[in-house]
Amino acid sequence: MTTFRKTQESTYIETRKLLEESEYSKDPEWVRTLRDDATNRFSKLGFPIERRGNEAWKYTNVSRISKVPFKPSPVPLSTKNINLDYLGADENTKHKLVFIDGRYVEHLSSVKNLPESILVTNLENAMVSSSTLLKQHLTKYAQDENDFFTALNTAFIHEGCFVHIPDHTYLEDPIFLLFLNTGHDNDTASHPRILITTGIGSEATLIESSGSDSNARYFVNSVSEIILGENSTLKHYRVQQHSEEAYEITSTNVVLDKNASFSSVNVDLGGGLVRHNLNVLMKSEGASCTLNGLYMTTRSQHVDNQVIIDHAKGYTTANELYKGVLDGKSRTVFHGSIIVREGARKVDATQSDKNLLLSNNAEADTKPAFWIYCDDVKCAHGASCGQIDKDALFYMRSRGISEHEARGFLIRGFVSEIINSIEHKPYWNFINDLVGKTLDEWLQNRSLS
């Protein structure tokens, strides 16, 4: 592997310039302006690799990402022998958008039987066909004044998708966004941009599944903006099975209007260095969110979850539960912040992060925090790091169950609470099997070593 000493901001600047002259040249003027402005910002900000006083990146060092000259995958792509199975979808999946190495692939995508009013489309098309809605929302919620990676994503806004669920529409089947990374080319970068808007009283499920069946090095820098209308409900399930050489940075920005309800389940199984920023703004009264997460890391994986819930208004509810299972020399970070603004009465918020350490060399840093500027609230938080309960292990073994199997039971028992918060049965099955398979592999390796 080649090593690079310098941070690679200039590579992105040059790449982008070339793209503006080629692939990006047909994009509308307003999008080009967004990109130009963001380019100025990210080049000024530079990669957040400063180790002193850099609170936001204190436990996650991105210098590994900064030194590689990642570039978009070349076109044309080979889309032969593409296997969607491991992402939890197949040719029968009704509504799906497929991205390979960050590029939208129309002939693998399908939005069968969607009511006409529902929009599910790749971003490049939406820039033209839904320009009013896009102009209204795009970049309005993902702040990039001080966020290098968000600015970088905005500087490359082109690939991605737009989903709009109109007022009073109920969509039964989930919409799948599938991001495959083939690893055919070295050091590819992709910057998916996702915009979701839900109308009054609407309801939908969105599943984002990304990963690779290679062990290639690549970089995914994704930004989502999700705007929930009054009384609307969105379930957002996300799983990543990236290569353990891959880097992923995501920023998900959710805004909830009155009585809107957002529930997310984020599952991390892969990736070498992963950072999720989940920012949820409870903009109006009656909004509620449930944010659950599961991270399972081994070897030298590093997974960082930063979750900020901002209760701008009272009578809003948040429940947040993240769980981690750590093996090998892996490291995880959980940093949860719940902000209750002045006058936001009757906020009800809980947050908790629990970690199960299977190895003495793994490390979990956990920091749940509250910032409360109102008296009349109900808030609770907790964090724990522990090993497998020895008494429970002995109890199971005393019934004839092998230590290996008992460990499997106990770990599955620990993670089941998160998996069971997935309400879509086929996807529950998929994640349950996937987690079971991951654990079996770990336990197998453990009993061999």
Add this chain to the structure above:
Amino acid sequence: MLEIRNLHAAVNGLEILKGIDLKVGPGEVHAIMGPNGSGKSTMAHVLAGKPTYSVTSGEALLDGENLLDMLPEFRARSGLFLSFQHPTEIPGVKLNQFLRAGLNALRKTRNEEEIDVLSFNKLLKSKVAMVGLDPDLAKRNVNEGFSGGERKRNEILQMAVLEPKLAVLDEPDSGLDIDAVRSVSEGINRLRTSSNSTILITHYQRILDYVVPDVVHVLVGGRIVKSGDKLLAMEIEANGYDKFE
């Protein structure tokens, strides 16, 4: 059936069992009584193989095989069962799942086919009724939110399903009211056969009115200081352990 010879065991370097000898024949019930801290629970845990205890010398032969050489799961597969004084909660693991895994591990050892979910649930249902547990508990996480009585009955349920050769019951009566003691005892009695054996560890004579022992042993200071018939238990009930200490 079981033969314990000169068993010494320690925890954190402190010797608790100081040479125990005990023979239990098929179909017999032996009661082990003793004051707090005499080593009763230690003996139960040492037999089952709890890793925190270290055996410093001696052996415990179950049908000729030394249990002390085996991992805890192999002791269970050889026919040993420990009913815990304080059964552990297992978050996220359902009782029926857990118990089926245990039974299948035992069946595998006996070269029998695994029992499928349907047949197992049927079996479990009948055993649950026998020990008088709420059938819904089988679908709940093991011991999570169970009352003290339910936990004890759950131990008897597990014994009923696993059908051990030798059951070591560590204070199955502790913390129970008289009605619960009676119902737990009924469960124990129903499971007695001419070929399996029971070691019943208790602090009080009360349960022995229901589960009548063939032999009563008094354990004090890590040694069996006296053995006798059930009259010995009554004597202890009347006079306490003082004269043995």
